Amino acid sequence: MTLDLFGEEDLQQPARIERIGAQAYVLRGFALPWIEALLSAVEAVLQQSPFRHMQTPGGFTMSARLSSCGDLGWTSDGHGYRYSPVDPVSATPWPHMPEAFFNIAAGAANAAGFAGFVPDAGLINTYSPGAKMSLHQDKNERRYDAPIVSISLGLPAVFQFGGFQRSDPAQRISLFHGDVMVWGGVDRLRFHGVLPIKPGNHPELGEQRINITLRKAG
Numbered sequence: 001m002t003l004d005l006f007g008e009e010d011l012q013q014p015a016r017i018e019r020i021g022a023q024a025y026v027l028r029g030f031a032l033p034w035i036e037a038l039l040s041a042v043e044a045v046l047q048q049s050p051f052r053h054m055q056t057p058g059g060f061t062m063s064a065r066l067s068s069c070g071d072l073g074w075t076s077d078g079h080g081y082r083y084s085p086v087d088p089v090s091a092t093p094w095p096h097m098p099e100a101f102f103n104i105a106a107g108a109a110n111a112a113g114f115a116g117f118v119p120d121a122g123l124i125n126t127y128s129p130g131a132k133m134s135l136h137q138d139k140n141e142r143r144y145d146a147p148i149v150s151i152s153l154g155l156p157a158v159f160q161f162g163g164f165q166r167s168d169p170a171q172r173i174s175l176f177h178g179d180v181m182v183w184g185g186v187d188r189l190r191f192h193g194v195l196p197i198k199p200g201n202h203p204e205l206g207e208q209r210i211n212i213t214l215r216k217a218g
């Protein structure tokens, strides 16, 4: 399906929108017009809060490295998964959410039927080849009425979009540089994950995939 997602002044080309659930969509190439702004925003966040490996409560090291921005950042350690207003590495507040993140989050959410989305937490994951994210639900947020907006940059990934039990079958969705996923409403608590990233060299990002996940956590 091809839709005009925005007014002509906002969008240079119509994105292709794929529906993968009742309220879940892949917006192909949605972020492409804003890649430069996104990458410099990511760099600015990382200067203040660099990527780091996190430990799961069970004592494992996550293979993707993470950072955060916004009022709340997501952290994990032996005490559990949670949001915190403070970066535990620097003991200072997380970097401000860049404007480019707000704009893409609001635009993509709106295009997927979730008007008025204002994220307060931006997670940035970097995956080297071989890194993955196991099936999980995003449920550390205070409420579940806002959608998740997830931007893919760099190397391609195979995203798993499952059901409401970890053991439910999962769709496998290839995600490419500039694709944006949005899921919310009845699909908000679906299990999801990322299969190990295949080796490769992306012309703009080299040997990595970056994912930016925008949420309303507080």
Ligand SMILES: O=C(O)CCC(=O)C(=O)O
Residues within 6 Å of the ligand: 123, 125, 133, 138, 150, 159, 192, 193, 194, 211, 213
């Ligand atoms: O990297 C992705 O596409 C998904 C990331 C994710 O599921 C998460 O940060 O919770």
